[in-house]
Amino acid sequence: MEAIFNYFENIPTLHRSILLVGGIMLFWILEGALPLFLFRYKKWKHAWPNLFFTLTTIIINFGLAFLLLKSTDWVIANNFGIINWLPTMPLWLYVILGVLLLDFFGAYLAHFVEHKIPALWMVHLVHHTDHQVDITTGNRHHPIESVIRFSFTIFGVFIVGAPIGIVFLYQSLSVIFTQLTHANIKMPRKLDKVISYIFISPDMHKVHHHHVLPYTDSNYGNIFSIWDRLFGTYMELDRDKIIYGVDVFPDEIANGKIQELLKQPFVKYQRPTIKT
Template sequence: MQQLIDYFETIPSWVRSLILVGGITFFWVLEYGVPLFNFNYKKVRHAIPNIFFTLTTVVVNFLLAFLLLKSSDWVSEHEFGIIHLFPLPLWASVLIGLLVLDFVGAWLAHWVQHKIKPLWMFHLIHHTDNFVDTTTANRHHPGESVIRFFFTLLGVLVGGLPIGIVLLYQSLSVVFAQLTHANIRLPKKLDTAISWILVSPDMHKVHHHYKLPYTDTNYGNIFSIWDRLLGTFSAMKNEDLIYGIDTYPDVDSNTHVGRLLKLPFNKYRAPDGGKFE
């Protein structure tokens, strides 16, 4: 375990890039073999805006990475945070660290973005993809990337986490996001069994259904336990799923990147076609 954490403390940038690109490539190919839906779309064209937003996510996180490192160094030096409250074996510190980051940096960040209208307008772009596949995983407005980064920072402070645990979580998070968004079909019993502890593909797809209340459920990133404990878990049949967002039916997967970038600064549209002032 110590060797694993030591490795992630100094993980080369090219390895992190390989995890991102390799994951997208793997699930992209897998989608051809075991698709959940046989989308009638041009797969490469659909991927273009999503890849653009993946690149902006990488840039935002790269530019702010020094804050993550400084914060992690500070909590480690001052023994600040949950994992420093009691003497713990390394495996327990790692597990607690992953859970804290998953709750604060992912679940809580996601929940807040659905509940606060200005933040929702940034997150909205992720939900306007009506052909959810593995490239959808990082379809995040740069503004949302900043918001999520500061929740991750909060998770580091709350947990008292060294950079090795942080980078381990982020690497796992990339792979899980690509898996849960991938247009793939797992055996239903296997998917259901996975969803008791981890977020499964079918579980997360429910979150991308175009209507409430399903849009406001299944916020989890890696661990599904938060949704089950906090009453935000839901399930529905795959054949009933419709991707997109009902409040913006005119914004979809192929919307021009420029329009998507400006979308958060438009007034929020109500389901009846009116606008929230």
Template sequence: MDTILAYFDGIPSSHRSLILVGGIAFFWLIEYLIPLFRFNYKKVNHAGINIFFTLTTIVVNFVLAFLLFKVSEWTVANNFGILQWIDLQFPELSAWWYVLIGVALLDFIGAWLAHYVEHRVPFFWRFHLVHHTDTHVDTTTANRHHPGESVIRFAFTLLGVFIVGAPVAIIMLYQSMSVVLSQFNHANINIPTKIDRWISYVIVSPNMHKVHHHHVLPYTDTNYGNIFSIWDHLFRTFAVKDPKTLVYGVDTYPDASENANLKSLLKIPFNKYRPPTTLHADE
């Protein structure tokens, strides 16, 4: 574990880029081999929109990254935060447990809680809508976030670093895992139901997360997790639905052409608010 932490403590930017691009390429290939749905779309055109949002997310995180480092350095220097307290109280604790607790808590605050709040607060939901308007969910959808949402999610990650007292190595490990697991659980891949169910007991599986992309409530407000599935089980936001019956998108933005237009997508947060029109799924 010390070797892993040492690597992520000084991970080069080129390696982080390789993790992002390599993950997309790997799951893109698997989608061709074992697709869950055979979408009637031009995969490259669809990816172009989502890759644009991937690039804006990279820019936002790159510009604000210094804040993560500053907050992390401060918490470590001042023994502030959950991990710092654990280290002081239980110095004999295995590094594996230390890292697992750190990554899990960052996943809870930076991903699950951020996602949950985005669905509960209308102002945040306006930005998150861009992610949900994708009617052809695949691995590139993982990074389909409006620049405004990227800022919101960064703020929650920053809050997580502050509360957890996470050192840089754990932050980098968490972010790398977050990228790959998000690409995995959005990937348009057909995994046997039993295997997917077993996976979902520990981490967020493709079938589990796809339920969240079903176009109507209450399914849209379930399965918020990104890395670990424990948070949805713990807070009773876990839901199951036959993946073959899913309809992707969101009921307030049903126009597929509008949802594939970059200009329209960028304007969504500033349009007149469209509250959900379907309170309960009839399926």
């Protein structure tokens, strides 16, 4: 564990880039060999707006990276945060607990809040209006959302007290799980189910991309499924019944145009409630 921690504490930017780009390429190939849904689309045309938003996310995260470094330096220098206030523990437990808590504050909580606050939901909506969820959908986030997500990560660093090694490990795992859970690949149902008891599985997350409530407001997790199960936001839906998109933004052509997606957070509409 010490070797892993030391590696991520000093992980080269090149290695992080390879993880992102290599993952996209790998799952792109797997989607052709083991597709979950046989989309009738031109894959590159569909990918273009999603890759554009992937690039804006990278630029924003890179531009704000100094805040992340300053935050991790501060919590360690001041012995601040949950994992620093707990009794001395083995390194493996320290790392696992740090990643687990960062996943809550940086991913689950951020995602939950984005669905519950109308203004933030409109920003996050860009991610949900993809009608063919695949590997490129994972980083389809409006630039405003990239800033929001980064802010929650910083908040998590302070609350958790995570050093940079744990933060980079968490971010690397986050990239892997984002790619896995959005990729249009068919995993054996039993294997997917077993994975979902601890981690977010592909089928579990795709329920979140179903086009109507209450499924859209469920399964918020990114790495660990414990948070959805603990807070009652876990839901199941047979993957064959999943329809991607959002019912109140059904225009697939508009939802595939960068200029329309950039404007989407500022469109006025009333989000429907769950019919009982």
